[in-house]
Amino acid sequence: MDKLESIQEEVKLDEAGKVALMQEIDQLRKEKNAVILAHYYQEPEIQDVADYVGDSLGLSQQAAKTEADMIVFAGVHFMAETAKILNPNKKVILPDLDAGCSLASSCPPESFGEFVKAHPDHVVVTYINCSAEIKALSDIVCTSSNALKIVNSIPKDRPIIFAPDKNLGKYVMKQTGREMLLWDGACVVHEAFSIDKLIEIHKSHPEAEIIAHPESEEHILQTANYIGSTSGMINYVKKYPEKEFIVATEAGILHQMQKDVPDVKLIPAPSHEDNTCACSECGYMKVNTLRKLYLCIKHERPEIDVPRTIRERALLPIERMLEISK
Structure with missing residues (x-):
């Protein structure tokens, strides 16, 4: 174990340790011609060292066009899988294979396959937060x-x-007027918001606008002044820097929001659970750490692989999405 790795055996990094790791990560990135893609829900220091920070669409677009030899995906497993599907000849690595997704886990391939077979005339639209299968x-x-x-x-x-x-799905149905057959899956992070606590916080901040991610439950969305993706929420806040916002999505987004609009007041929407941040955090996203990111790039593992038969079938619906999204 080298000196830097030994330093990282500490439970918590001090600022000097973080700076040293970030410098080492930057050096390794250059040596290996690697690109670091990070989701908004990652820890702040991971976002700060990344080449690109974005939501699922932006990350997919970046993965599709990168010329790097290696993609380091600071996110969760399905995101790294998507990058591999788009780049079968590039090495794709993820800091921790345990960075899963409650939403993706709510849709087992065998059960979903039977569901699709039972409705052969339906067009199958899947949210990117799902497995390659x-x-x-x-x-x-x-x-x-x-x-x-x-x-x-x-x-x-x-x-x-x-x-x-x-x-x-319910939000899309309401906005488009299309009836759709919905799979019964959900994200535990976006279902963790407490409407009672949210109302209490809004009473204390009556001028604050509530902005929410459409994965949230309907009663949360009904309170929102704006509903949008993570990137959409950031862009909305940037338009109104003089306002105050209660933010109903994973609390990792607050870091980039605050960087983009330093003087805006941001309040995380409260979860049912009484935790230290009084917010809703994704345990899977937070499995990745700066130390794991460093070790991941240094040793070029864990590596993500998708079987060819699955990859080739999964590529078509992703390419269709990217084409429409141009």
Whole structure:
């Protein structure tokens, strides 16, 4: 174990340790011609060292066009899988294989396959927060950024299956007027918000606007002044820097929001659980750490692989989404 790795055996890094790690990561990135893609829900220091920070659509677009030899995906497993599907000849690595997704886990491939077979006339639209196997069973993929556009692109006489997120599906149905057959899946992070606590916080901050991610439950969305994807929420806040916002999505987004609009007041929407941050955090996203990111790049593992038969089938619905999203 080298000196830097030994330092990282400490439970918590001090600022000097973080700076040293970030410098080492930057050096390794250059040596290996690697690109670091990070989701908004990652820890702040991971976002700060990344080449690109974005939501699922932006990350997919970046993965599709990168010329790097190696993609380091600071996110969760399905995101790294998507990058591998788009780049079969590049090495794709993830800091921790345990960085899963409650929403993706709510849609087992075998069960979903039977569901699709039972409705052979339906166009299958799947939210990108799903496994490669689910994408391979799909006609087109969407993200929260483009879900309305994707569904509106489907002829009105074609019935639709929408999976796996029922909350996003309900929101899309309401916005488009399309009836869809919904898979019964959900994200535990976006279902953790407490409406009672949210109302209490809003009473204390009556001028604050509530902004929410469409994966949230309907009663949360009904309180929102704005509903949008993570990138959409950031862009909305940037338009109104003088306002105050209660933010109903994973609390990792607050870091980039505050960087983009330093003087804006941001309040995380409260969860049912009484935790230290009084917010909703994704344990899977937070499995990745700066130390794991460093070790991942240094040793070029864990590496993500997708079997060829699944990859080739999953590529088509992703490419359809990217084409429509241009």
